[in-house]
Amino acid sequence: MTEEIEQVARRYARYTALGAAVIAAVWHLGYDLTVTVTGWQSFRLPWLNVAAWLAYTAVFAVALRSLARHSRGPARIRELAAVTLAVDVATIAAIEPGELLGISDWAWGSIGWIGVMLVWGRPRWRAELIAILAGNAAIMLAAMAVTGMFDRVSISKYLVVIVGGITMQLGYAWGCHLLRARAEDAVVLARRLAADDALRESAQRIHTDRLRRYAAIRDAAEELLEQLAHGADPGDARVRDDCTAGAMRLRRLITEREDVPDALVSALRERIEAAERRRVMVTVPPFGDFLPCLPDGVREDLLRAPVRALDGARTRARVTVSAMSTMVSVAVVADNDDLPISVTPVREPSGVVVTYQRQGGEVWVNSIWQSAVPGP
Numbered sequence: 001m002t003e004e005i006e007q008v009a010r011r012y013a014r015y016t017a018l019g020a021a022v023i024a025a026v027w028h029l030g031y032d033l034t035v036t037v038t039g040w041q042s043f044r045l046p047w048l049n050v051a052a053w054l055a056y057t058a059v060f061a062v063a064l065r066s067l068a069r070h071s072r073g074p075a076r077i078r079e080l081a082a083v084t085l086a087v088d089v090a091t092i093a094a095i096e097p098g099e100l101l102g103i104s105d106w107a108w109g110s111i112g113w114i115g116v117m118l119v120w121g122r123p124r125w126r127a128e129l130i131a132i133l134a135g136n137a138a139i140m141l142a143a144m145a146v147t148g149m150f151d152r153v154s155i156s157k158y159l160v161v162i163v164g165g166i167t168m169q170l171g172y173a174w175g176c177h178l179l180r181a182r183a184e185d186a187v188v189l190a191r192r193l194a195a196d197d198a199l200r201e202s203a204q205r206i207h208t209d210r211l212r213r214y215a216a217i218r219d220a221a222e223e224l225l226e227q228l229a230h231g232a233d234p235g236d237a238r239v240r241d242d243c244t245a246g247a248m249r250l251r252r253l254i255t256e257r258e259d260v261p262d263a264l265v266s267a268l269r270e271r272i273e274a275a276e277r278r279r280v281m282v283t284v285p286p287f288g289d290f291l292p293c294l295p296d297g298v299r300e301d302l303l304r305a306p307v308r309a310l311d312g313a314r315t316r317a318r319v320t321v322s323a324m325s326t327m328v329s330v331a332v333v334a335d336n337d338d339l340p341i342s343v344t345p346v347r348e349p350s351g352v353v354v355t356y357q358r359q360g361g362e363v364w365v366n367s368i369w370q371s372a373v374p375g376p
Helices: 002-038 046-070 077-094 107-119 125-147 152-229 237-255 263-277 298-311
Strands: 281-283 316-324 327-334 353-359 362-370
Touching: 002 046, 002 107, 002 152, 046 077, 046 107, 077 107, 077 125, 107 125, 107 152, 125 152, 152 237, 263 281, 263 298, 263 316, 263 327, 298 316, 298 327, 298 353, 298 362
Parallel strands: 281 316
Antiparallel strands: 316 327, 327 362, 353 362
């Protein structure tokens, strides 16, 4: 569910950005190009107008490429915004003075859409877009002042077009920003709900594990007490061995805890309990609280050789798990005579290195994994 919501949010970001590009392209090709071609004779400097149209097209292409790749405007926004505003100036210079605010003056209505594309997805998009729109409005106002078009009709026409253009361009950018923000909020909420579900499942597993340990503690103590209550001789060697094994099991069950369930520790504990049911005295120092996340295949390779040594133990074994942020080690010492060993370290495909050593009727097996990338 979380992944699906994230995909929806990415689609919102991508297609709202491309929507701005579609509006700018339709405007530029449908209106700006039509005016440039059909009104060729009305321009004072038609080739300057063509150059302005091509410069606008080049900025559009750069912005479109950035939106298509990253769903945000290009990095060099200042240079591109300057070129865009220069297009406005060039178009004004190319038309006859009487055409100012007329049909041939196409640039000042189109500049804002390029501005929307340039600032899309940037942290300071509001201030940058307002600056581009204000620059466009200021250029037109200065041109009106230079050409003496400060009458009431011209000013009214100027205000209508400027306010209308800014409302559409800023409104589209603002509305799409709100849409993307709501989609991102949905992603954050979905992640929180997924984390809450994982926490509840983890708490349930911890609770189940505690109940299992409490039942095992009760069974171990009950078995020993029943033997003594039924007349077992405390001086008998077998009874003493049973009591020693039971005491060691009780100590392990009481001291162990698993606040964050770990697959490696859980699998190892299953084999420890199986060995204890065979009357093997297993010494287990407390495991670490947190183990690093292991890549695929590492856990199996870490456990394979030590578990074989533990499963073949006759009477006693010691299990140790050591962990750091970039290293995990599982070691077993057991009186196992049947385990085949290698005189040289064995390297597994996952990167786990297994070392064997036999001495005095006992075998020592140590599996160690180290991350290739140093931790932070």
